[in-house]
Amino acid sequence: MSYKRSSLMQERMEQNRQTILQSARELIAQGGFKDAQIQAIAERAGVSSGLVYRYFDNKSQVLIEILAEAIQHEIQILNAIAASELSAKQKLHKAVTTFVKRALNSPQLSYSLMFEPVDPLIEHERFRSKQLIKQSINQILAEGKINGEFGFEDLNTAALCVVGAMTFVVIEPLNPSKNVMFDQTYKDYFVKQIADFCVSGVCIAEEE
Structure with a gap:
């Protein structure tokens, strides 16, 4: 009992x-x-x-847990893409597209979790979160490097560039103070531009 x-x-x-x-x-x-x-x-x-x-113990602890849960969910999605049967190029495009689309679908929450000014404890959790995202992107980039799809020189630098693009590029559309309203057509175009940019940045240039 x-x-x-x-x-x-x-x-x-x-x-x-x-x-x-x-x-x-x-x-x-x-x-x-x-x-x-x-x-x-x-x-x-x-x-x-x-x-x-x-x-x-305090508000920061609540917010850190929310950030940790949110990023864990995103990592699961990215890892599922990385483990799929797509080519490395398709995986990278899908990973960036999915991450950015999900951010734009919850603008205030995404902006707060990624960019809103916070105390050092939460900022440390943000840094850890980006490291976890980078690990997922590393997996995709390493595969593409091995099979000849990607032609970057340094894996870590390439992954940092991709993560930087897929996160910081959404500051403007997500920032509540900007009052930017995107219709679905432009949102889809915006997301595709980011994904195309990330893929083209690591792909081997085709000979003319």
Whole structure:
């Protein structure tokens, strides 16, 4: 009986924790990190601020976990593309396209997670996140280098350039202060331009 009670308690605690994280994620998606204050998170989750502090030491810890979960999901998607039967060139194009499209589909959340000014702890998590993205891109680039599709000299530099392009290039369209509105046609064009640029940057130039 005590085991069952303990199991139910653990389940309830995890539900509370996930509710708090989901509430914080929704607040960030609406107004950025500045709107995800502990009191606001608690109110949206339907719990007390004290309960939030039972699970997280401070706001930064909540935001770091949200960033870690978000990037882990993106990495799973990128790794699935890397493990697919496509050519390395197709994999790279699809990886960049998928990442940028997903960012543009949740503009405020993506901008906050990648670019909104934050404290050093969250900035460190951002750096770690980009390293994980780079590992996935490394896998695709290494395959293309081995099979002769890509002609770059240094794998690490090439991967850094691709990750830089697929992340920082979306600052302008994602920045809420710019109030830039893209229709779907332009959004598709924009995404394709980025993916084409990344692929052309590492491909072996065709002889005329």
